Amino acid sequence: MWPFKTVKSIKESGMFDGFIDWHSHILPGVDDGIKRMSDSLEVLRFYEDLGIRHVWLTPHIMEDYPNTTAELRARFEELKKEWNGKVELHLAAENMLDTLFEERLEAGDFLPIGEDGRHLLVETSYYTPPIGMDELLDKVKSAGYFPVLAHPERYRYMDEGDYIRLKELGVLFQINFASLVGGYGDTARKKCEWLLSKGMADLTGSDLHRLDATQRMIALKPTKNSVLDNLREVVSNGGKFH
Template sequence: MWPFRKRIPLKDSGIFEGFTDWHSHILPGVDDGVQTIEEALEILRLYEELGVKSVWLTPHVMEDTPNTTAHLRERFAELQAAYSGPITLHLAAENMLDNLFEERLGKNDLLPLGENGDHLLVETSYFSPPMGLNNILLRIKAKGYYPVLAHPERYVYMGESDYQQLKDMSVKFQFNLFSFAGTYGPEASKRAVWMLKNGFYDWAGSDIHSFSNLKRTINKIQISESKLQMLQSLLASHFI
């Protein structure tokens, strides 16, 4: 495949064919992502052209964006009513590990990820972990959920030993699809490549926040054959 080209346009690489996007901010008007149903539909139409199979809508839930489960389900129903295409839509959430999360975990008031409803997509500050991070993750597991850490390559306080420690705790890792292309800076790109090479990731998501960003990114990014092969291997091993 692509015998005379060292780098392949991402949009032509075929990785979106049958792709499940495990992390997106397409649900309109609920966080810093898409703001209108019209924009959400634009993204979904572009995803159809690329061959995307299903999308998990994972809006932020945090103290600064205290979305309730009822409100998110209401907005999700509105989007489902407006969208009649072939992509399967699912609702979950990206949970900041803050005091609000602790409260909602105690009440089991959560929107889990995955067909079996037993995974929780979580995040922390990019610059420092919450106090007692490991204990929080253990409490998540005690509640019967697998913690899934969103975009671990973006956390500047984490290094290789931290990733290994979390992996040993059965924490799952979600790769931001555009990280290795430098979208979040060179250090995040380096960490993403290292994690891909060493098999740390469990599956991938776009973390897309707008139509313009998605369109610009997929048209701009070119990927090396070696990175494409690593990514294809990851996408082929989805376990949820």
């Protein structure tokens, strides 16, 4: 049993040792995340101190941030040239299920997540699902990818029945660990706890957008022992891909 009651913070618990951050906005200057290269490097040094060994850079691709694959790869190469630490960097994208996504789906133009290149990190509006969401997810699978839904606990329109239906459709779930300490409100926290209790969480990540958020990572404190036991299992597995 992980000794949560004696742990003052998640950092001190050692949870981040060998951790894979599956969702971050650390690639500088491409979306609403980190803006400057110097800040990206500072975040990565902080990650190294925590013991994190792999981070997936998942900038937005959406109508508000119509990043192209070529542009993101070029920026990624710039970051890799500047970074000389132990944290291994990987490039993917967080794809909004919007009209731009449908165009890219038709063109087969994606930055998949995971070493096998068979998974797509996707998101929707927090308030309403896209029209024909299930059919769109079926198209993703028909194109040869497994959809990974980013932070399902944060979608206000989703309830337990929606999560069960999406799981039956073969969708994987990536939760934000900050949700467990109320980082996105009480409703998101309760949904995240429920997903963990049902074994529905497949991946976890920081969804980090700002340099100052690193200090909040240090201060994250455990909530329920049972919830964090479940979270630790997800983290220890390194991610449960098909």
